[in-house]
Amino acid sequence: MSYKKFLPLVVALLSGHVAAHNHDSITDKAVQLREQALNHSDPYGIVESLTVEVGHRLPGTKNDERAVEWAVKKLKSFGFDKVYTEDVDIPVWHRGVEKAEITFPYPQKLVITALGGSVPTPKDGITASVVRFDSFDALKKAKKGSLKGKIAFVDELTPKHREGNGYGKNSVIRRTSASIAADKGAIGVVIRSIGTSKNRFAHTGQMSYAKGSKKIPIGALSSPDANLLATMLKKAGHVKLSMTLATEILPAGKSANVIAEIKGREKPEEVIILGAHLDSWDLGTGALDDGAGVGIVSEAARLIAAMPQKPRRTIRLVLWAAEEIGLVGSKQYVREHMAELKNIKLVSESDFGGSNIFRFDSNFASSDLHFVDNVMKVLAPLGIEKGNNTAGGGPDSWPFRMKGVPVFSLRQNGIDYFDYHHTPNDTLDKLDPKQMQQNVAAWAAVIYMAAESDVEFSHLPVKQ
């Protein structure tokens, strides 16, 4: 055998060795990042700064503007290559006074909150008899005209689940009950809050009206108040409710996606996006939703930016605008970045509070699944297990995934998340700094490895 015959094998072995060495080096650096995050990151401090210095961040409010200023200033202090904003056009809705009381037979005040997007009641409110439905299905089955002049009460429980499945299933009640009830003649709707706590907080959240349906006001009652109303109906048969929701639907306004970049040293045009949303509902201070995400991904990106050698691909941190009112910031981003989309390799968002990550789910082409095994070497010591390949990637990643961009999800323990979500009780004290550091560790490792690796991250079929 001549030497030449062996050459391809030798080259293959050598390159294999080099690749393996290179790969080890990536893993080693990811492990270093992970350990640094576990011991020296401060995602909680970022959320403290945001919730104390800004507070809530309802799109279209002065607070939302202050949040954008806060984010630009904060990210500029983190050593990124560039920090900038991109305007986002938003619908503007304000809450105003909200109150409800049972007026007959046993007068009692109830804790209610308007759902985002709801039209107001007349100034003096509406008062009407209540018709209760023990499930969303029962509401849908009610006969046309059967709710004429009534207030519909949709009283379905939302169960607790580590991955928030109860919310996933029940948020449709919040989003669509107004038009369904209006089509049957109702003049208003109250729902049992789509939440999992027994505390006396009403959970807000976005709703919308179906085309052609009459727009009627809708609010959510706290769990104890839904219980009270249900029990009174059972005891008395006939109950009258009065509610005033002084919501305002205002002219369209502006917000902004806040963006920071670590420019890739070899393939700057290829982009890995990690995000969280900067906006929040106005009842709490948005510490869990999504201050926690802002803290986690900002710290992860900061740690990567501080590495002696920048990764090969560009890392783009985006703090999305107006997620709560319909993924407005990410949808506009995708529309405006269509030309660049083929170079967006991977997208993910942290938007499920600050508790420990327990699983890594991907949504990759099968040819890229070996990346999962690589990252698992770094994630497993964090108590994170390998998951499925049907990840959603977080709300603001979905407009990307629709267009074929691969996504991943670092799944967090959400057993308590819907206890606080969209209520006045979404405040800083609900976060655990140690668990947030575990999140930063996982995010920093995955994002770094994706940006440094030569995995293709092939785009997936577009969804309709």
Add this chain to the structure above:
Amino acid sequence: MSYKKFLPLVVALLSGHVAAHNHDSITDKAVQLREQALNHSDPYGIVESLTVEVGHRLPGTKNDERAVEWAVKKLKSFGFDKVYTEDVDIPVWHRGVEKAEITFPYPQKLVITALGGSVPTPKDGITASVVRFDSFDALKKAKKGSLKGKIAFVDELTPKHREGNGYGKNSVIRRTSASIAADKGAIGVVIRSIGTSKNRFAHTGQMSYAKGSKKIPIGALSSPDANLLATMLKKAGHVKLSMTLATEILPAGKSANVIAEIKGREKPEEVIILGAHLDSWDLGTGALDDGAGVGIVSEAARLIAAMPQKPRRTIRLVLWAAEEIGLVGSKQYVREHMAELKNIKLVSESDFGGSNIFRFDSNFASSDLHFVDNVMKVLAPLGIEKGNNTAGGGPDSWPFRMKGVPVFSLRQNGIDYFDYHHTPNDTLDKLDPKQMQQNVAAWAAVIYMAAESDVEFSHLPVKQ
């Protein structure tokens, strides 16, 4: 030996046997009551009725009047020998609008509630710089004049404890901070709620002004809002707070103690009093404080009233008026029943929620302590242990104890009680029907045994 020599011994043995037999019979009947309570009592149903059909019961409101009507009707349906009311003269205070916000440097709304008895702020509120004290002691040590024109912020944590010791220690902060701060020049006070939960509810409760001090408004912040204010002060140094408390101090009014009796079959003039207070604060529906007590003692008395043979002494169930605003109903009762007081053998109140009883404490003359050993035979199987002889007997028993009447306390697990107490979150869903039945079992047994036995229950030295 003649027969006569043995006679005294025989008599002693025989009477001993009879006494033992009689005693066994009392114990047997107490055990039967206990088992009936565990399996067939419905204290939760009473609280459900009260909280659904009436709701809160702030003294001097229409709801308080409705509660008295509700109680008379409910107790009349329970088969007592007599149900009646005795008028109580009460001071009347209404809450009105309450709001607070940080106006500088980072505007944010805070959750606040006025303390009962607080004077109002001017109509447009007060706005002033905040001076924080990390403890009540620190406030007391502040120099005269040092708070001139300021709002004092007393930021002491209340720890959790099974027996509520944290509240016991810290309620003085709520009761007295206004005058202490006013004497140093403050124009208003906010305190961290005297409560143990991290939920965003402010805890109300009664305060009073020291004679000669300027009356300044005082409110309590929820725990997350106290954290926010403290952190902002730490970050910014100087914080301005605006607060509006539109409280009303109205002309004196009337409420009523609601009383039901089981007339003693042998010694009707000797009375055992068991009680709970009917009034509540106005933020929640007063399910734990003190709907639970109303349900527990009413069911205990109902079970005794349903026995084929009434106990020897009279049992008097009293649902006290206006406990929250200063034990007003029980104090007036003692004043008006001084002539009868020597015949009041024993008093106790259930006023610590609805969780399991874990201990029986007495406050008896030493000659009566054998009664404790007797009741312990019936209580021990309920998981109740023998306690000390320094019982307080519950708030409304204290005016009796002051005059020398023996009291006892069936101590409940209060680890969560101050999570809900005096907040909007004091609602029915926080109660566990099974644990309330355990309470009824213990109360029925103790009250029956006290009323049937020949234990003297000698009065104790009067307290000053």
